[in-house]
Structure formats: C-alpha cells, structure tokens
Amino acid sequence: MEQSKSILAKVIRERRSIKSGYTDKGVSQELILELLNDAVWAPNHGLREPWRFLFVPTDKKESFVDKLVKTFPKEMQENRRNYFSQPSAFLIIMMKEDPRQKQWEEDFGAVSCLIQNFQLLAWEQKLGVVWKTNPHIYDPKVRDLLGVVPGEKIVGFLHMGFFEGVPESRPRTAVQEKFTVFG
Template identity: 55%
Template sequence: MNIKNKSDLATIIRERRSVKKGYTNKKVEEETVRELLEDAIWAPTHGMRQPWRFLFVDKDNLPSFAKKVAATYPVEMQQNREDYLNEPNAILVVIMEEPEAQKQWDENYGATASMIQNFWLLAWEHDLGVVWKTNPHIYDPKVKELLNVAENEKIVGFVHLGYFEKQPIKKDRIPLADKFTKYIG
C-alpha cells in the first residue's frame, strides 16, 4: 500500500511541535483543557483502567504553585525553578495509578502516554502549545505530598501549556529505514 495523500491526522502528527517558550499572554481556560481532555481520554487503556487523573493550574494560580514547587529545591535553585514554572500560561499535572504488578504498571504508563499524545495533537489543532516536562520535581516526595498525590500514584509529568505566535523549528526524524527490520524465521 502506498499512501499518496496524507490525512489531516497524519499532517497534524507531522506538524505538531513542542512549544517550550514564546507564549503569548492569552489565557488558557479551564474549559478548553477540559474539552480537549474529554477526547484525549479515549486513548487505548488495558482493562479500561483509565489510570490517569489531572490537576489543572491556571495562570492566576501559577505564581503560588510555582513558589511552592520551587521551595522543594535547594535554596540556590529556587528562584530559577520558580521563574521556569511561571513561563507557561498554565500547567496540567498528569498523575497515574501505580499498580504493584510491573505488567499493569507498564500498561498504565503506556495508556497515560497515549492520552497525553492525544491531548497534545488536539491542542495543536487549536494553536495551543504543549510540552510534556519530566523535571526532577515530579519525582520528589515533597512535591507528591504538596499536590496530594497518593502513595500508589505517580506524577507522569507537568504538561506546560500556552498559546504562541511563532512555531518552533521542525526537527527531522531518523529515517524509518534506519529503525525498521523484518523478522525472518
């Protein structure tokens, strides 16, 4: 099969970028995030566990949130981390259930990552920039406590959100031919 015309979905997948900086002042509304998540949660999920939950931090609450998370760092890093966490217009904290069985843990992580990708693509359609961040604070027990993350839960990432005017530069992928082999028994 040779696909000559790319679908809208294929185009969005190829055009989507990580938007890390250059956000405008346009507010990311909770309603918009909820609407995007309503579709994003249709990601594949083993056993229909739907292992995710979300904590939304809007621009109005970001300064307080950033200060509290930054306070978990050594004093000499706190201002840098606070400034960094205040860069986006909003943050969506993605949290997943952590089962004890490794197989289920892997399945939950895969489902949550798929859901984040769905969210990212849907956001891109609306010119909402997204970047999935896994900075050290997501692993800090003090941050888990601060955000009321249960013992059997994991912070998968802080998803930084913001509208943008200038698209980030396209970065090419390694050709598929370099990554694809066929098993011959």
C-alpha cells in the same frame, strides 16, 4: 507518486513541543476539559483509565509557582521561579501504580497515549504543550504539595500556553533504518 497526507498525518507531523515564547493569553479550564474529554479515548488495557489530572489555571499559576519553588533548595529557587513562570498554565498528570509489572507498563503506555492525544488536540487549538519529566516529579515535597497519594506516580507536568512562532521541525530517522521483517 506519494498520496497527499491526511489531516491527521499532517497534525502529527506539524505538532511541536512549545517550550517558550508563550503569549499572555490565559488557558481556561473549559478548554482543558474539552481536550481531556477527547484525549481519554486513548487505548488502555481493561479500560482501567489509570490517570488523574491536576490543572493549574493561569489565574492560579503565580500562587502555585510560589509554593512549588519553596520545595527547591534556596540557591535554585530564583532559577526555578523563572523557569516555572514562563508557561501560562500547567496540567499535571498522575497515574495509579499497579504493583504488577505488566499492568504498570500497560498503564504507563495508556497515559503516554493520552498525553500524545492531548498534545495533538491542543495543537489544533494553537495551545502549545511540552511534556516535562524533570527530577522534581520524584520529590516527596512536590508530591505532598500536589496531593499525590501512595500508589500514584507523577507522569509529568505539561507546560502550556498559547504561542505565535512555530519551532522548526527536527529530522527523524528514516523508518527503513529501524525496520526489519521477520523471517
């Protein structure tokens, strides 16, 4: 007989990426800071804390989107405006790029853990999040717009907004199919 799942296990299994269907409710800086102050407890080698955050609150989103879409070719701007206008707010996450491969990978892992922590904490607050790594995160014009400095990488844009409907879960491969025991 399977034991009942812990609260944490339930949150992990219930969390979904919310890509659309955001409500008009604004996302406050206070909430984002509260979530980040817990999310930064992610494991990170040597406590390097390789992350940096840029928050675009709901009341600044329209101005941000106006500037962001100008980094795209004219023929894509209307499409990108529609795309970036859907979320209520953005959290852009950057990381220091250590030139040493091992440290770079450790730092990317740490930032990824932080993002997962953030998504789980946001889910508890009914704040939908999806982590986006679209090609614009590599565009020098976007990097300039965001104040990304040499030696930093944009790890992704977190699109955020409160939501009502929860997407259906998609099945996962049984762990046993990807599990072996040494020896």
